[in-house]
Each structure stands twice: as structure tokens, then as C-alpha cells.
Amino acid sequence: xxxxxxxxxxxxxxxxxxxxACQAGTAIQRSDxxxxxxxxxxxxxxxxxxxxxxxxxxxxxxxxxxxxxxxxSGAISLPLVGQVEAxxxxxxxxxxxxxxxLDGDYILNPRVSAEVINYRPYYIxxxxxxxxxxxxxxxxxxxxxxxxxxGFTYRANKRVVFVKGADATSEETYTLDTNTAxxxxxxxxxxxxxx
Numbered sequence: 001x002x003x004x005x006x007x008x009x010x011x012x013x014x015x016x017x018x019x020x021a022c023q024a025g026t027a028i029q030r031s032d033x034x035x036x037x038x039x040x041x042x043x044x045x046x047x048x049x050x051x052x053x054x055x056x057x058x059x060x061x062x063x064x065x066x067x068x069x070x071x072x073s074g075a076i077s078l079p080l081v082g083q084v085e086a087x088x089x090x091x092x093x094x095x096x097x098x099x100x101x102l103d104g105d106y107i108l109n110p111r112v113s114a115e116v117i118n119y120r121p122y123y124i125x126x127x128x129x130x131x132x133x134x135x136x137x138x139x140x141x142x143x144x145x146x147x148x149x150x151g152f153t154y155r156a157n158k159r160v161v162f163v164k165g166a167d168a169t170s171e172e173t174y175t176l177d178t179n180t181a182x183x184x185x186x187x188x189x190x191x192x193x194x195x
Contacts (some may be wrong), residue, residue: 014035048086048094049166049185050074051120051177056098059111065101067117091115119184120166124149126190127156142180145188164189 041195050070056078058064068076074087086094091114102110105154119136122145129150137144142161146152162171166185174180182188 006030017179046116046119046129046184047088048089048091048116049120050087052086052116052184053118054086054094055115055117056093058102059113061107061110064107069114077081114162122182122184122186122188124190125151126162126188127192128190129153136182136184140182141178142174142182144176145182146190151154152190155192159193160191162189162191163187 020080023076040155048070050072052070054065054076055067056065056076062077064081066079068078070086071078073083074085075083076086077083081098084094084098089097095112095114098112098114099110102112119138121133122136122140123133124145125131128146129152131149134148135146142163152158157176159176161176161180162172163174163182164171164187165183171187171189
């Protein structure tokens, strides 16, 4: 004969199994969710490129710290170390690379910080008031870029935008909305609408 305590234990264990099964099912459903539409362009982690200006700080060593430009070869030139490849890296990856270069041979247990202080510019052309080159600011969207370029002309297509990334070989078409992100070095083209 089952006691009240054993009945309660059995009920709690059964409830735990049901909750666990439901959570596992939810996790499976989430992983099967469709991927983000290609129609929206968001800004991923920033990748360094030619024309970026960086501030590199080697803590405790002001003689190794300073502001450095990513040159045409994709590297920055640090005192004592020389050329360090920066193009294609994020700032945390560059920090790790500088630490690996300095550690042991130059400094014992170096601590390094790197930040972008000037991004490479973006370009906007087509049906805007003042096409041209503009300085990039973090969090920039296509609508902000259009506003900086004098707004849309009366012939502008306000539904889609054509964007060619700095390293891309061709333009891609995106829906023009408030979330369409601009990356440094992008060329944005606002097309003409069909009447």
C-alpha cells in the first residue's frame, strides 16, 4: 500500500518529467525556426579595413601606445613590433594578435586595448540631394545616410536601396526601412522610381 509521501513523490517526479519534455520540445522548435530574411540588412561585429584609424593602448607602456591607421596593405605599424595585420579582424581579435606578438619577446603578460576612433567613409549616390563621400558613425542606417546627403529627390525610389559592400563585387538590393544598416566603406545607391 502506497503512503501519502510516496504518492506525492511520484507526482512531483512525473511533473518534472513533463516539464523537461516540454522544454526539450520548445528547444527543438526554436532551432527549426526560419533564418532572418535577406531583405533586412543588420550590422554584425565590425571588421577592420583600409582607412580605419585605431587607438591602441598597451597598459603600462605609453611608448607603445598611440593612434594608428590601417594602411593600404591592411596593417598597422606599431613601435618596436612593426607591421601587424589588421584587415579582416574585429578589434578583440586585433587585441589578441598584438598580445601574442608582444608577449614574451617584448613584454611579460601585456594587456592591450584597441578601439576604432575614425571609421572609413561611406558613399551615397543616385537620387539624393548631395551625393558624395560622408564620414561613418556607429549605428548608421540608410535613412540617416540619405538625410545627411540632403534627403531624397522627387524621383527617388523610397522602397528599395542598392548597397555594394566595401569588399563586395556587386550591389545587393534591400528593403528601404528604418533598420537597413550601413557599414563603413559601403556604396549606397538610391534608384529612380518608375512613374
